[in-house]
Amino acid sequence: MLLPIRPDESLDEDRLAAALDHVLGSGVHGVYTGGTAGEFHTLCEEEYERLNALVARRCTAAGVPFQIGASHPSGQLSLERIARAAALRPGAIQVVLPDWLPLQPDEVLAAVARMAAVAGGVPLVLYNPPYAKTQVTPELFGRLADAVPALVGVKVPGGDDDWYARMTDAVGGRLAVFVAGHTLASGYARGAAGAYSNVACLDPAGAARWYAQITSDLPAALAFEERLRGFLDAHIAPLARAGHCDPALDKTLAAIGAWAEIGTRVRWPHRSVPEEAIPPLRAAVEAAIPELLTGSTPRVR
Numbered sequence: 001m002l003l004p005i006r007p008d009e010s011l012d013e014d015r016l017a018a019a020l021d022h023v024l025g026s027g028v029h030g031v032y033t034g035g036t037a038g039e040f041h042t043l044c045e046e047e048y049e050r051l052n053a054l055v056a057r058r059c060t061a062a063g064v065p066f067q068i069g070a071s072h073p074s075g076q077l078s079l080e081r082i083a084r085a086a087a088l089r090p091g092a093i094q095v096v097l098p099d100w101l102p103l104q105p106d107e108v109l110a111a112v113a114r115m116a117a118v119a120g121g122v123p124l125v126l127y128n129p130p131y132a133k134t135q136v137t138p139e140l141f142g143r144l145a146d147a148v149p150a151l152v153g154v155k156v157p158g159g160d161d162d163w164y165a166r167m168t169d170a171v172g173g174r175l176a177v178f179v180a181g182h183t184l185a186s187g188y189a190r191g192a193a194g195a196y197s198n199v200a201c202l203d204p205a206g207a208a209r210w211y212a213q214i215t216s217d218l219p220a221a222l223a224f225e226e227r228l229r230g231f232l233d234a235h236i237a238p239l240a241r242a243g244h245c246d247p248a249l250d251k252t253l254a255a256i257g258a259w260a261e262i263g264t265r266v267r268w269p270h271r272s273v274p275e276e277a278i279p280p281l282r283a284a285v286e287a288a289i290p291e292l293l294t295g296s297t298p299r300v301r
Contacts, residue, residue: 001033001055002201002247002254005265011047017054019260024062026204026259029211031059034069034094035155035196036129037250041073042267048081056088071096071127075111082118092123092152096132103134109147116150125153125178138163142170152176155196158183164190181207182228185214185221199228199292201253202285206292224289231288235281245270256281257293 001023004015023031033055034040034048043051052068059066068090070081075098085093095115097103103111116124126144128136136144136154144151158164158179167177168191179187181197188194200207214221236249244252247266252273254262264273285293 001031001038001051002251002262003039003051003267004262005267007265009267011051013050013054015261015263016051017058019262020055020058022260023200023204024058024064026200027208028064028200028204029194029208030065030067030091031055032067032069032094032196034071035127036246037198037201038069039247039267040069040071045081049084052085052088056090065091067092067094067125069094069127073099079115079118082115083120086119086122090122092125093119094125094127094155096127096129097134097136099133101133105140105143108134108136108140109143112144112148112151116148119150121150123152124148124150125155125176126151127155129155130157138166138170141167141175142172145171145174153178153193158187158192161190164192167191182225182232184211185218185225188214189218189222198250198253201250201257203257203259203292203294205259205294206257210292224291227289228292231285235284239273239277243271244273248273252278252281256285258282259294 001016001020004012004019006012033051055066068085068088070078070085070093072078072081078095078098082093082095097108097111112124112126141154153176155178176193177191178194178196179192181195181199184192184195184197197207199210210221210224213224236252239249239252245266248264248270251262251264251266254260255264255278264275266272
């Protein structure tokens with residue numbers, strides 16, 4: 001769930017609910033809160049509660065699985081979020097490792113084990129992005145799978161053939177591996193289970209269609225991935241190099257896709273991509289990967 005932000009930096013819950021309704025009708029396999037794209041690190045606890053209550057209520061009514069992100073750079077505050085998330089009985093709770101100081105391997109095991117205990121039987125997915133202080137190796141993921149049965153998945157950038165081979169050797173299918181959305185076809189071919197998808201930021205229904213193609217016509221899906229990555233390299237990577245953070249890039253993708261009124265605004269202290277950048281990017285998407293887009297064109301604020 002991307003967060004529509006008003007000019008005063010408050011969360012626009014009406015636009016949030018409308019975006020959620022669109023996602024629920026798009027064919028995606030599930031909804032989750034509290035990822036990097038959802039700017040979890042900017043949420044106060046009251047906003048955290050309201051967001052998760054909304055998603056739990058709407059997803060339950062629609063019969064769509066949901067996952068709650070209880071991530072926080074503070075391990076102690078993360079435990080508090082996990083306890084509140086577990087009360088909503090999501091399909092899983094996504095967590096990150098405490099992130100001010102890097103952890104030693106035994107500290108990683110202790111952190112995830114305690115998070116699982118607080119979750120009280122709700123499965124965990126460990127999010128380990130490339131900018132986390134503690135980078136978890138495939139071998140350490142294998143140790144986690146041994147030590148914490150409640151850990152059912154990992155959300156990671158993916159890697160090269162050697163990385164996938166090491167994951168296969170260490171994890172052996174005990175953890176679902178979720179990789180970057182724009183690498184899903186090539187990742188699926190090497191054992192990935194799915195993605196928390198930046199492609200769904202661009203168009204949720206288009207991302208769901210691509211997954212169906214991945215599972216039914218992998219060569220065509222790989223060809224699409226090549227064009228998708230070409231667009232991202234040519235048009236989105238320069239925004240990253242200019243210093244825009246990942247949530248700003250994901251909101252830019254949503255503005256390009258124009259499937260909901262989310263807007264490009266991100267919370268302080270990060271910079272938003274200017275709205276005037278969107279029309280030429282939309283034209284570039286329509287030229288490179290037109291079959292991904294399905295949405296109408298609501299006004300972007």
